[in-house]
Amino acid sequence: MGNVNISQVAKVANVSKATVSYYLNGNFEKMSLATRKKLDKVVHDLEYIPSLGAQSLSRRRKSMTIGVVLEQTYVFSSYSMDFFMNMVKYLGSVTIGAGYKMVIIPDSESGSEDIVEYVLSMAGLVDGFFLFNLQEKDVYIKAFKARKIPFVCFGYPFDETVNNYIATDQGKGIKMGVEWFFSQGVDGVVISLSHAAQVVSRQYYDGYLDAHRQLGRQIDDDFVIRKIKPESDDLKNAFVKIFAKESKKIGFIISYRQLAVLTSVADELGKCLCKDFAVILLDYFPDFGSDLKYARIVCPMEELGTTGAKMLLRAIEENDIKKLEPKLFDPEFIKGDSCFFGE
Numbered sequence: 001m002g003n004v005n006i007s008q009v010a011k012v013a014n015v016s017k018a019t020v021s022y023y024l025n026g027n028f029e030k031m032s033l034a035t036r037k038k039l040d041k042v043v044h045d046l047e048y049i050p051s052l053g054a055q056s057l058s059r060r061r062k063s064m065t066i067g068v069v070l071e072q073t074y075v076f077s078s079y080s081m082d083f084f085m086n087m088v089k090y091l092g093s094v095t096i097g098a099g100y101k102m103v104i105i106p107d108s109e110s111g112s113e114d115i116v117e118y119v120l121s122m123a124g125l126v127d128g129f130f131l132f133n134l135q136e137k138d139v140y141i142k143a144f145k146a147r148k149i150p151f152v153c154f155g156y157p158f159d160e161t162v163n164n165y166i167a168t169d170q171g172k173g174i175k176m177g178v179e180w181f182f183s184q185g186v187d188g189v190v191i192s193l194s195h196a197a198q199v200v201s202r203q204y205y206d207g208y209l210d211a212h213r214q215l216g217r218q219i220d221d222d223f224v225i226r227k228i229k230p231e232s233d234d235l236k237n238a239f240v241k242i243f244a245k246e247s248k249k250i251g252f253i254i255s256y257r258q259l260a261v262l263t264s265v266a267d268e269l270g271k272c273l274c275k276d277f278a279v280i281l282l283d284y285f286p287d288f289g290s291d292l293k294y295a296r297i298v299c300p301m302e303e304l305g306t307t308g309a310k311m312l313l314r315a316i317e318e319n320d321i322k323k324l325e326p327k328l329f330d331p332e333f334i335k336g337d338s339c340f341f342g343e
Contacts, residue, residue: 004048013042024124065101066312067126069119069140071133072110072197081106082257084132087154090305091130098313100127111139123149128316130154130308133197150315152308156328158199164315164324166308170200171207173297173331174253177280178211180333181251184278184341188247192225192254192282194235201227208253220245225254239265243277249341250277253297279338295339298332 006024010017015035022031023039042048070084088102095102103126107115116139119129128150131140134157141162144151153165174191181189191208193201205224212219222242228235239262242250252262259281263273271277283296307327315321 004046006048009039009042009046009048012046013039015039062127062316063125064099065103065126066095067119067122067129068102068104069129069131070104070106071131071135071138071140072108073106073133074108075104075106087132087301087305090302091309094306094309094313100313102130110135116140116143119143120147120149123147128152128312130312134199136198136202145321148319150312150319150321152312152315152321152324154304154308155197155199156203158202163326164311164321166304166311166327166329168299168304168329168331170203170331171210173282173333174204174207175211176331176333177251177253177297178208179215180280180335180339181253181278182211182215182217184249184251184339186247186249186251186278186341188220188223188245189251189253190223190225190242192228192258194225194228194255194258223250235261236265240269243269243271248276251339252277252279254279254281256281256283256294256296259294273338274340274342278341280333281338292334292336293338295336296334298334300329300332303329 006017006020010020013020013035015038019031019035020039022028023036023043028036068084070081073081073084075081084104091102103122105119105122107119109115110133119140120143129140129144129152131138131144131151131153132155134141134153134155136158138157138159140151141153141157141159143149145162151164153162154167155165156167156169157165178189178191189208191204193204208224209219211217222238222245225235225238228238235258243265254262259279262279265271266273266277273279279294281294281296283294283298311324311327315324
């Protein structure tokens with residue numbers, strides 16, 4: 001039977017549309033067992049299927065769909081989508097295996113009122129959310145908690161009341177890189193804070209600052225690259241300015257996407273890798289495999305993806321995020337040729 005709507009279900013069951021709505025959303029607290037059983041039969045007999053392709057009610061009232069919110073993400077930008085596109089195979093290894101689909105929701109404005117309301121309107125159509133690219137004072141975290149919607153954050157939220165997150169201790173990775181470079185006798189260390197997630201940039205800077213404080217080193221503001229896109233002239237100009245200083249040896253901790261600009265500027269200025277400067281890459285992705293040409297601080301993508309997915313499925317199953325425990329992974333510093341200085 002096609003084109004059945006909620007009014008027809010209510011009429012056949014001789015209940016209000018509100019009662020049918022409560023039933024469809026799994027709100028059985030104020031509903032008698034007899035009413036619930038009657039609605040079970042009517043929905044089955046009428047072959048009623050909720051809108052937007054929700055699954056059969058026999059599947060424990062779940063839509064078997066997960067929403068993925070990508071904050072400050074431009075869907076047409078490979079740079080913005082990189083982390084998620086490399087993470088999705090690990091998420092999918094768990095969620096797809098459990099019978100779930102994923103709906104991607106990019107939010108380039110990071111929490112505008114219209115987008116947040118749109119996402120919240122999906123709460124009855126998806127079972128829970130992954131939240132990527134966290135922002136400080138994140139509006140999605142606040143909204144999901146208020147509505148008691150199951151969700152898991154990818155990234156450290158800087159909010160002690162949030163325990164449902166999975167993250168890498170990025171500050172620790174940066175600190176390891178800075179300490180290594182100063183042990184190699186550099187005159188200064190450059191750090192790139194050009195990351196979409198505000199909380200990740202903050203972690204980077206906290207680790208950078210902590211290492212300088214412990215080693216008694218001063219920070220040169222020109223060595224801190226803030227929110228510059230890899231393809232922009234501003235990045236090239238920043239590298240030129242850094243090389244123009246009288247420093248003899250410089251260590252760079254940058255994203256792999258900034259590497260091409262750095263090497264191009266170095267070639268133009270006659271600077272040589274491992275003589276005038278050295279590089280450690282912030283490597284979220286398996287682009288370099290076992291190649292040890294470039295040193296890198298590695299994010300444990302597989303562990304993040306599979307653990308985060310299992311966390312969300314548990315939250316959905318128990319309809320509760322309070323029992324979840326945060327998981328913070330240490331990054332790995334892999335030394336390669338690029339982080340050493342020759343004679």
